[in-house]
Amino acid sequence: MDDNQYLTTYEAALAVVATGMKKSRLKPDTLLINAIVGAILFSTGGMLNLVVHSMFPEITNNNPGLLRFLSGSFYPIGLLYVVVMGAELFNANVLFFTVALCRQGVSILDLLINWFITWWFNLVGNIFVGYIITHYSKSASSEAFVAGSHELLDSKMEFSFVQNMIKGIGGNFFVSLAIYLQIMAKPLHVKFIMLYLPIFTFISLDFTHCVADMYIVIIGKINHSSASWGEICWKLLLPGTIGNIIGGAFFGIVICWYMHIYVVERDKKELNLPQYEFRDQQPELNQDSRVVRQKDPVFHDDVEVENGTEKKPSITNSGGSTETESVESQSNLTPRPYLESHPSATSRLSRRRTSLASIRSPKNVFPVYGMDEPLTRERTIAGDHAHEDEVPDEVDDEDDENANEARSIGSQLLRIFTTRSRKDATEC
Template structure:
């Protein structure tokens, strides 16, 4: 193997290409892919909700075990949305911040992608929550409905600062899942690379703003003790801001600081060398 080969730098190069491709998406593709990402993510969240809500006696006797098992099912949606190549807001915060720092994409590209993906992720989550969960009566027992309410209230009835920091921790791990999946060579490795960080953030109780667009409305359908206003102020705003900080700073900025500048310098050196040798750059 070439001693100068650095797999981490190669992964960053692939991430930069991915960010450029995201910035070039047409509005139609971006909107549809973002809707699908929200829907796919919601399937994993619903899977987790069914497992935890249906184990009320075990939850009382051994809550850690239920948390371990139910959070293990949650990454299903992440795996699907990554393999189908959809547009998830929280992942795009990391990738497009990285490409923006590297001057591969513009600030307008960043803002356009994040705003549209956020709105359509929300639409996809509400579609699954309303039509494929509540209307289909998937949560068809008192225990499941009660747990849907309890988990939604726990997400909203928390300190603003706590929800913000839970968002930071969540998207730090989501960004790492994207980084690791890009570095993996085969599908099995990619699934493993996605699964472990996502499983970890769910088990730790961190919060994902897009997942909350499914989990909280489902609880509200069955009668939570809060309304839309409190959901927005106490959950949507702090968790979204936390997700942005986690993905943009702890992933995007730090990885650019460690590797991005070196890759840009290497590319410039290669172009300069080609020019000196009379080769097209």
């Protein structure tokens, strides 16, 4: 098995945190479009589910268990599209922002802004698919599709507020599990398997997913369902959303953050576990970004090996001078099985990489290993200061023009209001 193709649970948890940080820094127009596109892609599962309920009445009447299994097989297709395209889905963002908040990578304001925008614009995307794609194309205007849409919506409305909320807890627990598992695998076919299993489970168990229910609600109302909007909002959408938040937050806090980040780093510190990593493995973010990893005490790609002596590369300090350190190789140092079993690695290690120490990560881009030290908030995703009593002060962007921190929407709003209040106070 190629280690490059799979991540550990700790690496995947760091990627969840960094993905939440990345999403909090999306520009408003990008966030809106991504949320609409996410709903359009995810509605694929809803449309296929409607086809099954409409075109196979014999299964509906004679074998409802098989019907659930078929429905559960279709929804993972839409979620795969969302994941691969890096679109915004409210239910997945519950996981990302909950874990990022626990890691202090985002603020509560960032979380509320993202959840509010993605929920409403996921609804806009479903309205677009329901009215423009499905209704005006007449693809769901036959009597069978009308009956199927009524049946789907009525089946959701049979449950009370509390029942749908509990079903929502189970629904987003499994959705969060699917998102988390697929992060661990880079091959697309393995991602699909990791998505398929949890989604198949919760759909077959008839749990609730608020974004999936949006398409069912829209197409049911287009076909003149007897359920009123007030009843739909109170008995389905609102309890489903609350349950999804509880279920996703529980998974994110207990499993992703506590078990796979906090406990791992606590035990690593208490047991003084060594690091044997040979290369800089950067966990994959939501398809298009990278996350900073904590640097090894001796990072093998950054050293020259000369006659058994490790020579660290020259580092240019602020005064323009250079410093070089040499460390004698001793038998009591951390073992390096890779070097012992691959003598040719010595020659490869002697080819030093170009130093980028004077370059800071550009604005709105996550720090990449090899660049200047990331700012304090970005360093938290790599665990550099997770257990330190004293954390360095934040770099003041107003005093340092080179400190281009990728600011979140919430921090931008706070800065705007703070600046205005200061100006008003000065004028007074």
